[in-house]
Amino acid sequence: MSAFLYGVALQWKLDIRSRALLITCYVVPLLFFAVMGGIFTSINPQAKDTLIQSMTVMGVSMGALIGLPPTLSEIYGSDMKKVYRANGVPLYLGLVSVFLSAFIHLLLMSAIIYVIAPVAFDAALPVSLPAYFGSLALFTAVSLSIGCVLGLMVKRPAKLTMISQIIFLPSIMLSGIMFSADLLPRFLQVIGKLFPAAWGYDLMAKGGFSLGSLWPLAAILAVAVFLCGLMLHKLKSEA
Amino acid sequence: MNEAIKVDGLKKCYGGHTVLKGLRFHVGKGEIFALLGVNGAGKTTALECIEGLRRYDGGSVAVQGRMGIQLQSATLPEHIRPMEAVRLFAKWNHAEIDHTMLAALGIDELGKKQYAQLSTGQKRRLHLALALISDPDIVFLDEPTAGLDVEGRVSLHDQIRRLKAQGKTIVLASHDMAEVEALCDRIAILNGGKIVFLGTVEELTAKVGSHYTIHIKTETGDACYESDDIAETMLTLLGDFKQKGIAVLDIKVDRGTLEQHFIDIARGNEA
Numbered sequence A: 001m002s003a004f005l006y007g008v009a010l011q012w013k014l015d016i017r018s019r020a021l022l023i024t025c026y027v028v029p030l031l032f033f034a035v036m037g038g039i040f041t042s043i044n045p046q047a048k049d050t051l052i053q054s055m056t057v058m059g060v061s062m063g064a065l066i067g068l069p070p071t072l073s074e075i076y077g078s079d080m081k082k083v084y085r086a087n088g089v090p091l092y093l094g095l096v097s098v099f100l101s102a103f104i105h106l107l108l109m110s111a112i113i114y115v116i117a118p119v120a121f122d123a124a125l126p127v128s129l130p131a132y133f134g135s136l137a138l139f140t141a142v143s144l145s146i147g148c149v150l151g152l153m154v155k156r157p158a159k160l161t162m163i164s165q166i167i168f169l170p171s172i173m174l175s176g177i178m179f180s181a182d183l184l185p186r187f188l189q190v191i192g193k194l195f196p197a198a199w200g201y202d203l204m205a206k207g208g209f210s211l212g213s214l215w216p217l218a219a220i221l222a223v224a225v226f227l228c229g230l231m232l233h234k235l236k237s238e239a
Numbered sequence B: 001m002n003e004a005i006k007v008d009g010l011k012k013c014y015g016g017h018t019v020l021k022g023l024r025f026h027v028g029k030g031e032i033f034a035l036l037g038v039n040g041a042g043k044t045t046a047l048e049c050i051e052g053l054r055r056y057d058g059g060s061v062a063v064q065g066r067m068g069i070q071l072q073s074a075t076l077p078e079h080i081r082p083m084e085a086v087r088l089f090a091k092w093n094h095a096e097i098d099h100t101m102l103a104a105l106g107i108d109e110l111g112k113k114q115y116a117q118l119s120t121g122q123k124r125r126l127h128l129a130l131a132l133i134s135d136p137d138i139v140f141l142d143e144p145t146a147g148l149d150v151e152g153r154v155s156l157h158d159q160i161r162r163l164k165a166q167g168k169t170i171v172l173a174s175h176d177m178a179e180v181e182a183l184c185d186r187i188a189i190l191n192g193g194k195i196v197f198l199g200t201v202e203e204l205t206a207k208v209g210s211h212y213t214i215h216i217k218t219e220t221g222d223a224c225y226e227s228d229d230i231a232e233t234m235l236t237l238l239g240d241f242k243q244k245g246i247a248v249l250d251i252k253v254d255r256g257t258l259e260q261h262f263i264d265i266a267r268g269n270e271a
Helices: A003-016 A021-045 A047-050 A049-077 A079-084 A092-121 A131-155 A155-174 A186-192 A196-206 A211-237 B043-051 B082-092 B098-105 B120-132 B150-163 B177-183 B199-210 B230-244 B258-266
Strands: B003-014 B015-027 B031-038 B057-061 B067-070 B138-142 B168-175 B186-191 B194-199 B212-218 B221-227 B246-255
Touching: A003 A021, A003 A092, A003 A196, A003 B082, A021 A047, A021 A049, A021 A092, A047 A049, A049 A079, A049 A092, A049 A131, A049 A155, A049 A196, A049 B138, A079 A092, A079 B120, A092 A131, A092 A211, A092 B043, A131 A155, A131 A196, A131 A211, A155 A186, A155 A196, A196 A211, B003 B043, B003 B120, B003 B168, B015 B043, B015 B057, B015 B168, B015 B186, B015 B194, B031 B043, B031 B177, B043 B057, B043 B168, B057 B221, B098 B120, B120 B138, B120 B150, B150 B168, B150 B177, B194 B199, B212 B230, B221 B230, B230 B246
Parallel strands: B031 B168, B031 B186, B067 B138, B138 B168
Antiparallel strands: B003 B015, B003 B057, B186 B194, B212 B221, B212 B246
8 A cells, every 4th residue: 555655646746747747737727717717707797606617627627638648658658567567566556646646636726726716706616615526526537537548548649639639629618618508509519518528517517416417427437447447458468 | 407497488479470489498596697689589578478578379487586677678757766766666566675786776876866867877777776676586687788888888787797696697688799798607599589509608609619810010010810720820920920030019819709609690690
């Protein structure tokens, strides 16, 4: 256990040293929040009701879908995985430690938005703090699990960036955080529902655990965990 | 002999291509053993099959003792510091950190440098330290001095000799005959997935014969002579010069390193 915890803590420190993750988990989401928070609430005062949720969904999606995959790809796409195996470090450590570390970073970023939004933009706080952070934790886990699948599946950095963007952009544009999803054509609404951002935003905005938003997230998480397990097994037997 | 490793009929295929064609050898405890071959001969594949990092398709491998492995293509996260890597690997191996070993390898001097900032030699030393973390009985080193400067090579050779003095068995893969000649007790030369020579460096020398090149500098100029009988040729040459009254200023004798013999054997054009 001590070795595992050391691995997670070490990964957390490495993530802080890595500018790429710092940018995607903190700098860009918080800058986006600072700029767009002002714009959203000026154009539409009703945006204050869901500003915390929408900015958080954007930040978590960015960190999970764009920030995390390259770190995993660095480990599993290179001979680093062989070094780990050769020296008695289990193959899953990289995946789990990167996941947990990013989870903590994204929760911290979300907490910053949660604290600053009411002060800076007069944003409304979620009704129930435990329900909000519970929903946030689930949404973050689901988003990170998709990031993990991408990081394990795609080895080439250029391809990884492209695929990450292909998933990230519709997540943001079609989830309803920028504008109401009801304004979109029907087929785009359906496409939007394929991404966890739409369900996560719905879950957090409603302020409680509604089954309608919960099960799609649970289903996406289950599929992603299964795929990660499959790919780890494949990596292990590739030799 | 007390065997640390026994390889019997080791076979490995990639698709339809057989890269190891029934390797058979053993490594004695406390021995420095080298797998030699040109690039693509199958050294790394053989080593990784023995280490358990790669599956093989036939034969058997028996390893007696704990293994420490330094890979040829080893890499670590670019932001990790050397001591963080040492602690991580020590914890996973339930091993106490041997600060004497780290000091001998100069790991503590690396301080807060991150992996990406280390030189090739420093990275090699770090990976060797990680391979030694669990105080292994058998140490595998794949091209340990590749990319190192002269000072780095000499330093790493000293480390390897120190490990042998501690009673560890060392198996290394190399394509550098001079390195192997300086370090190893026995060698196996691989060519096309087969062992084409197995024995000591002395046995290899005896197998290929001794050929000498004699460079003589005299007051009248330089001359070069080839010989298979060094004593006879030298006596004759010096007698001739003396008889003609020519002063000999310098003599240099090249035995011809094992390098050329190795290349001939490894490429299958043994003389």
